[in-house]
Amino acid sequence: MKALITELIWSEGIEELKDQGFEVHYDENLWTDRERLLQVIPEYDAVIVRNQTIVNEELMEAGSRLKAIGRLGVGLDNIDVKRAKEKGIPVVFARHANxxxxxxxxxxxxxxxxxxxxxxxxxxxxxxxxxxxxxxxxxxxxxxxxxxxxxxxxxxxxxxxxxxxxxxxxxxxxxxxxxxxxxxxxxxxxxxxxxxxxxxxxxxxxxxxxxxxxxxxxxxxxxxxxxxxxxxxxxxxxxxxxxxxxxxxxxxxxxxxxxxxxxxxxxxxxxxxxxxxxxxTPHVAGLTEESQVRTSFLVAKEIGKVLKGERSLCTV
The missing domain is CATH 3.40.50.720 (NAD(P)-binding Rossmann-like Domain)
Structure with missing residues (x-):
């Protein structure tokens, strides 16, 4: 399985994904290049974002292999949750982590x-x-x-x-x-x-x-x-x-x-x-070293559960 991370994540999240057998591609600036994102998303089973990547119908249609969307945080206004549900793609968020x-x-x-x-x-x-x-x-x-x-x-x-x-x-x-x-x-x-x-x-x-x-x-x-x-x-x-x-x-x-x-x-x-x-302040209320370790690890762990067909308490 392959996971694409388009925004900043702490190393603990990447290591957790790798430990679960994921092939991980991490580019924290990929969200700034929409055209390239749409080109590469068809290769991935999961995409993990923060609040800048717009996960809308266009991206989900392009991501024909997508089985899970991860949100490194709790706000969901950049993700079309309704469309994700219609397509059967679970949205995982960092419940209470920050x-x-x-x-x-x-x-x-x-x-x-x-x-x-x-x-x-x-x-x-x-x-x-x-x-x-x-x-x-x-x-x-x-x-x-x-x-x-x-x-x-x-x-x-x-x-x-x-x-x-x-x-x-x-x-x-x-x-x-x-x-x-x-x-x-x-x-x-x-x-x-x-x-x-x-x-x-x-x-x-x-x-x-x-x-x-x-x-x-x-x-x-x-x-x-x-x-x-x-x-x-x-x-x-x-x-x-x-x-x-x-x-x-x-x-x-x-x-x-x-x-x-x-x-x-x-x-x-x-x-x-x-x-x-x-x-x-620059959207940092939830950004501490401790919270970001928790957020990154939690989302990675729960993405793995979802893709294995296991129950997750961190889905929308």
């Missing part, structure tokens, strides 16, 4: 907003000693609002509890008996508006779908506290970036931490680049 890393990113953002030590250090190195400016604030008794109450929110909530934060959430698909409510202690709000009005920090944990696109736009941003921050580690497009830029420039909210954008990399002309109160 959840801890994303949760820690969210807490890092909250701590950075509350105590910007990096800015204080720059000030001291430049001859300053502004204790008033860098006094900061505590997380204790602040409120974090989680939009979407899945595994990552569960892990964020556990860590936020350690700081003595109040944790609220909004998710129309969650009941009072789900573990994130019953065991993690998240207080569920009936409406998104309630969460926006009460939160000091808002963290997004929902997939990009027609119902979540621009979930936060001008009306929602206007309901947030002027002292509040929004953190997006889910998908670009959940926040209306034009509306967010306006809210930041007008100081309607205190700031934003964005790891994902509607177009990546960001365009030089993007209005968010004019906002000093936004921190932008």
């Amino acid at each position: 959840a801890t890393s994303v949760a820690e990113y969210v807490l890092t953002a909250i701590l950075s907003a509350s105590r910007p030590l990096h800015l204080a250090s720059v000030d001291v190195r430049n001859g300053g000693w502004n204790r008033k400016k860098y006094t900061g604030g505590e997380l204790y008794q602040k409120t974090i609002g989680l939009i979407g109450l899945g595994e990552i929110s569960h892990r964020v909530a556990k860590r936020a509890h350690a700081f003595g934060m109040t944790i609220i959430g909004y998710d129309p698909f969650i009941t009072e008996y789900d573990h994130v409510v019953a065991e993690t202690g998240v207080h569920v709000k009936e409406t998104l508006e309630e969460l926006l009005l009460e939160s000091d920090f808002i963290s997004l944990h929902v997939p990009l779908t027609p119902s979540t696109e621009h979930l936060l736009s001008t009306p929602e941003l206007n309901r947030m506290k002027p002292s509040s921050y929004v953190i997006n580690t889910s998908r670009g497009g959940i926040i209306d970036e034009q509306a967010l830029a306006a809210a930041l420039q007008n100081q309607q909210i205190a700031g934003a931490y964005l790891d994902v954008l509607e177009q990546e990399p960001i365009l030089d002309s993007h209005p968010l680049l004019l906002c000093e109160n936004v921190t932008l």
Whole structure:
């Protein structure tokens, strides 16, 4: 069997595939050459991608031997899952493999907003000693609002509890008996508006779908506290970036931490680049050495199961 990897993978994943008897072709930049990808895909039984390779009907039709699609992550908006199901091609994803890393990113953002030590250090190195400016604030008794109450929110909530934060959430698909409510202690709000009005920090944990696109736009941003921050580690497009830029420039909210954008990399002309109160990172919330070892190994292992006709708990 042959496996094609079109984007970055850690060596543990490649070794696992080889140990299972796969012939592996790895080219982390192949996703940038669509024509070549379409030419070579007919040779492979499995293709493993991240979030840049567009796995649509065109690619699946060209990949006549494809028996499995692997996603090195959890977001699936670059994969036509419906068409894959119609063609009988299982889609394997890295279930929960990077959840801890994303949760820690969210807490890092909250701590950075509350105590910007990096800015204080720059000030001291430049001859300053502004204790008033860098006094900061505590997380204790602040409120974090989680939009979407899945595994990552569960892990964020556990860590936020350690700081003595109040944790609220909004998710129309969650009941009072789900573990994130019953065991993690998240207080569920009936409406998104309630969460926006009460939160000091808002963290997004929902997939990009027609119902979540621009979930936060001008009306929602206007309901947030002027002292509040929004953190997006889910998908670009959940926040209306034009509306967010306006809210930041007008100081309607205190700031934003964005790891994902509607177009990546960001365009030089993007209005968010004019906002000093936004921190932008290059889609790295789930990227730690530990999570990438887990992700690469898990997807490789589960691809092998699928192709052997075994049951996998990591298929869509």
